[in-house]
Amino acid sequence: MPMPPYPISCYTRGCGNPAVYKIAARWSDGVTQELKTYALCCSACLADWFRRGRQKQAACRLAKGEKLEPPGIFSLERGRRDTEINRLRDFEEQLTRG
Ligand SMILES: [Zn+2]
Numbered sequence: 001m002p003m004p005p006y007p008i009s010c011y012t013r014g015c016g017n018p019a020v021y022k023i024a025a026r027w028s029d030g031v032t033q034e035l036k037t038y039a040l041c042c043s044a045c046l047a048d049w050f051r052r053g054r055q056k057q058a059a060c061r062l063a064k065g066e067k068l069e070p071p072g073i074f075s076l077e078r079g080r081r082d083t084e085i086n087r088l089r090d091f092e093e094q095l096t097r098g
Contacts, residue, residue: 008076010042011049017042022085023053025071029063038071046073050095 008019019040027036038053053071060068073088073095 008040010045011039012041012045015042015045017044020076021046021049021088022074022076023049023071024074025053025057026067026069028067030065030067036068040076046091047095050092054096 009015010017010019020042022040023038023046024035025038027034038056039049041049050071050073057068057071062068073091074085075088077085
């Protein structure tokens with residue numbers, strides 16, 4: 001799904017900052033694959049949404065053959081498609097440790 005051409009707000013209610021990160025996990029049923037979005041957020045809310053995404057992923061029940069990877073952090077770049085966005089593994093490691 002291409003990004004809409006207007007700025008997206010952080011998912012945190014009342015935050016109001018533009019979203020610059022996307023928390024998403026790769027899901028697959030063995031045939032199709034997609035990036036499941038948990039949240040779009042600003043840098044201030046990143047740690048919260050990342051933890052929430054990991055919790056949701058851990059609690060998710062999967063059907064046989066389905067796979068859901070732990071959510072990662074992606075930089076949100078307008079005009080880019082999911083397959084082209086950058087994954088920010090350094091952030092993930094920092095937040096996983098902290
Ligand atoms: Zn925010």
